[in-house]
Amino acid sequence: MLTATAHSAELIATEIVVRAKARDGKFIGSSVGGAWVRIKDADSGKLLAEGLTEGGTGNTELIMSTPRERYKPIADAGTAAFKASLPLERPQLLTIEVLAPYIKRQARTLSQTQTWLVPGKPISGDGLVVEIPGMIVDLQSPGTHGYIPLAQAPYEIRANVVMMCGCIITPGGIWDGQKLEVSALINKDGRPYQSVPLQMGSTMNSFAAKFQPDSPGNYHVTVYAYDPKTGNTGVDQTAFVVTK
Template sequence: MDAPRKRGTPLAAETDAHFSATLELDEPRYVEVTAFGPLQRREGATKTSMTQWVVPGRHLTGGDGWVVELAGFFVQGNLAASSVSRAEAGAGVTVEAEVVPMCGCPVKPGFYWDADEYEVAALVKRGDTPIGRFPLQYADTASDFAGTFSLTAPGLYDITVYAYDPESGNTGVDRLTLTVADE
């Protein structure tokens, strides 16, 4: 993937996801294609659409055909428990996140999808009051990140876990809720 390629050389492999259709057209049409996915992870799915002119008898099969890209990350946040005591929260709350590009590829340090290049963090607020932004670090397993922070006040906390790639702008988000009990 790092080697230069000649213009028009297909990027897609035979095993890549694809869709084929035959349109019976009697005149040029302006066509819109919409894609939604990944279907196996609907809670983190994204939607995109593209438009293009299509002319009868002129096929869009050269190179990669008509490419519709689903950009972003699937992010699945996780807490060990949805409710903890004030003492437990003060000792540290660990947020874990699985971060996967929409292609389903693994994220690892030094890999093509480089964990060291992504910003993964938890934005924490209690009610309307922001508590902080806490970075999550690569957790030594492909696509897994984790971070620990302390919470001192009882209440209901909203935790927004996000992954962001500053090079491409790809982003993904998940939301968690944590209750800190007043002993």
């Protein structure tokens, strides 16, 4: 007669490396506050590990200009990553959530994927690379809830735009500001009012335009940056009051 023998499965520490990569950009690391990674059990939702990606954005030439060959890594030892070692007794389906860039709330995007992790079979090297769409748009002027006399018009609308990895945007550069569409959509007293294109300035990442209101009111400004080649888009908003 055969009898079942009780035994406890051995827990095997298994590494997983997670990286956040900006769409049409480099890796999201310490220079923009990192990406927050959450690793969960896919069935129960139990949190298994979490933390920030840390490190650099990676090698620009390798990531952006070198033709990609199968199995050739695009990350090196200094490239931003989050690493965890999970004690596994059986293959486990994981849900990976990535919030990035973590410190820029108005630009922060949640990207999610799933993967199996098998005991003793690490996901290392480049690891699990999660793409983060978007751009970081910081609307710098007008200031939020400012009260501005009509007599001081025209006002400057000014925004700072960078890739999600923090990579700079310049005229004619790798990330060419002259090929981006950056514009302000302006509402007055809750209704569409004007659309004002912003132009790339001489300062990196900087876009600006003049805005001339015709009367006092409550104004809401939405500035977007859009890359027509990739569809990559970022947005920021503000509101201010024009007084008599």
